Amino acid sequence: VWGMIQIDNLEELTKGLSDREYTSVWADINNIIMDEIDHYEGFIRNFQDDMYTFAISRGALHEMEENGFKVLERIRKLPSPRQVPATISVGISENVGTVKEVSSRARAALDIALGRGGDQVCIMDGESTRFFGGNTAGVEKNTRVRARVVSQALHELMLDSDKILVMGHKREDYDALGGIIGVVAIARTLGKELRIVLSKETSAIDKMVTVLKEDEFWKEHIITVDAAKAWVDANTLTIVCDTHRQEMVAAQEALEISERRIVIDHHRRAADFVENPLLTYLEPTASSTSELVTELVQYAGGGVKLSKAEATGIYAGIVLDTKNFVQQTGARTFEAAAFLRRAGADIEKVKQLFIETFDSVQLRAKMVFEASRTEGIAISVAPEGLKDMMALAAQSADMLISNEDIEAAFVLYSLNDGGIGVSARSKGKVNVQVVMEALGGGGHRTVAGAQLQGMTIEEAKKAILEHALEALHSAEKEEEEQ
Ligand SMILES: [Mn+2]
Known part of the structure; x- marks a missing residue:
């Protein structure tokens, strides 16, 4: 059985510490790791500040699993000068062919343990992948190291x-x-x-x-x-x-x-x-x-x-x-x-x-967001200074009318000649054709429009609202009488 151990966060643990303090933190972790493998009569070698490779018997692995890899907890409970708990990740591989293969699988298992946030053991035996630990919230590191590790883990999986x-x-x-x-x-x-x-x-x-x-x-x-x-x-x-x-x-x-x-x-x-x-x-x-x-x-x-x-x-x-x-x-x-x-x-x-997508979605959303509602009448105005807003204004009116509490929707937009275009929609109760006709436009009961000249936006809004409310009230009156 081949394994790799990495101290997840040696850098965070020791940032700003003196050499003496660094050595003491490192030695505490190192002792626990060494003791653990010694206890199971394995071989272990520390080959970088934060990296170990080890070999143990199958029986030892079995026992470690039975014990639930207590070593994770012992490391985590070490006193830490910077209030960050020390954690380690372990990758273990068995049963996958040559020593070369088994050792490279151990590396892959370690990458997966790290990719899952560290502080855990990943065991790959060629048939299944098993995990132990992983109780602390992983520290999201703003470095590329994690991208590399994840890329490798992704590749392996x-x-x-x-x-x-x-x-x-x-x-x-x-x-x-x-x-x-x-x-x-x-x-x-x-x-x-x-x-x-x-x-x-x-x-x-x-x-x-x-x-x-x-x-x-x-x-x-x-x-x-x-x-x-x-x-x-x-x-x-x-x-x-x-x-x-x-x-x-x-x-x-x-x-x-x-x-x-x-x-x-x-x-x-x-x-x-x-x-x-x-x-x-x-x-x-x-x-x-x-x-x-x-x-x-x-x-x-x-x-x-x-x-x-x-x-x-x-x-x-x-x-x-x-x-x-x-x-x-x-x-x-x-x-x-x-x-x-x-x-x-x-x-x-x-x-x-x-x-056709992001800009228009945003513009539509803006028009919907900025709509004002009076009883069941919604009115909105397209952002100023934008040309060719007819289609977007129509789509916005469609979005407004698809809301439960809106009976009629009007979206105003600037025409290239300086006039004001209006896109009108109704669920049917309010006849927007009549409303638009009153302002010189036309259309159908549920879909209509107009082009207004010689009016400011405010005047246009006021006129539309007046006519629309009139249409709404008369429709409501009719409903009551029936
Ligand atoms: Mn996204």
């Missing part, structure tokens, strides 16, 4: 799988898709059966999906939620991007069938979490899942190739979540963007994606 299913959250956005693309690019090199499941509950990513599907690979490997449920089995490795909430994933049933799950996300930890993941890469300091997977792709090595379309798709994820590099953007965000750009990310294409 993929290698261990026959089938890999990749998904994002329900109603995928560009960041979820960017995460999916990165993971798929890594998985694809390993020759495993691979599927991507999309929820199809949104059209927000359609444009990018269409571009991806120009490539045979993407065309053939995207499946529906139902197909995913039928495809997965307990052994399938399921990788979730851009959410960690079980309720939010694109294909929840498929996720629950598979017992081997990985989460890659940048949102703050919620109470609801994908059940019992093998590996969690949760980095709330990162701008986006797309940024995280870009680093994973970089660490995965030269074999992983991104097509131009794929690099563009991941880049779009970063652009979305950083609102074009102004929000939550760190040095690593730009480094990831630079890597994607070198890989052929097409910035013009990304711009095109957002002209």
